[in-house]
Amino acid sequence: MPEAIRQSDDTPAPVGRRERKKAATRQAIADAALRLFLERGYDDVGIREIADAADVSTTTLFKHFPVKEALVFDQESDLESGLLAAVRERAPGRSIPDALREHALRHRRAGAGSDPRFTAFLELVNSTPALRDYHQAMWLRHTAALAQVITEESGRPAGDPACTALAHFALEAPHAARAHDDPQEVITRAFDLLDSGWRNLTRDGNDRTGPV
Incomplete structure (x- = not known):
């Protein structure tokens, strides 16, 4: 989902460095996926391409998003x-x-x-x-x-x-x-x-x- 429309009703509690890093990685993957999907279409983009664009391994990608569809609905x-x-x-x-x-x-x-x-x-x-x-x-x-x-x-x-x-x-x-x-x-x-x-x-x- 586009970053500008990602909303939260509550102020998040402070999180540790590890959690912030995980959240940043997840965000980078989702942003890369959405950018590629919007540019070329969902069916024409592969998981490997998304992982490369986000500078992560496919294993890391699947730790955050178990299926391809979840990349679009990350929030x-x-x-x-x-x-x-x-x-x-x-x-x-x-x-x-x-x-x-x-x-x-x-x-x-x-x-x-x-x-x-x-x-x-x-x-x-x-x-x-x-x-x-x-x-x-x-x-x-x-x-x-x-x-x-x-x-x-x-x-x-x-x-x-x-x-x-x-x-x-x-x-x-x-x-x-x-x-x-x-x-x-x-x-x-x-x-x-x-x-x-x-x-x-x-x-x-x-x-x-x-x-x-």
Whole structure:
């Protein structure tokens, strides 16, 4: 993912020299891979070329990225952490859908127009079947993780399909908005619907935190 749109919601804790070196190596590999993919296309770039461009061995590359597709989505764990934190650390009285809306809009503002490679990055993913499939698999994983946190924060029963549905549509809204002229408006209105439905659902008293 382009460096300018790599975002973190939390200030990272200080890390040691070894960890910084590992992070720098990982970043160098991901940057080299994305540059080559954008220049020549995903399928026309080999792992050896990426390793050479990053000045590492293929063994080192695979220690950081077990499969080629992961090179494109190098920040997914950080993005998921930020997503879950948006729910866990929301202000008192703020609903879960409203917190997720603000998170989605913040990332939309951070990405839109901040890096000239952002559009090219999206086109790369959308035009490459292997990347689309890999992204979909990650999408499902994020849904499960987010649904679990929603369940915990709302106090609803384990496995409640409403929590899974909210997680799914909260993640889908920014993706669906890409095709519209005003993505921010689409995201806002989508979360209006989610917030209204969630508040109606949670009036039954099953939530430990009141309005969620």
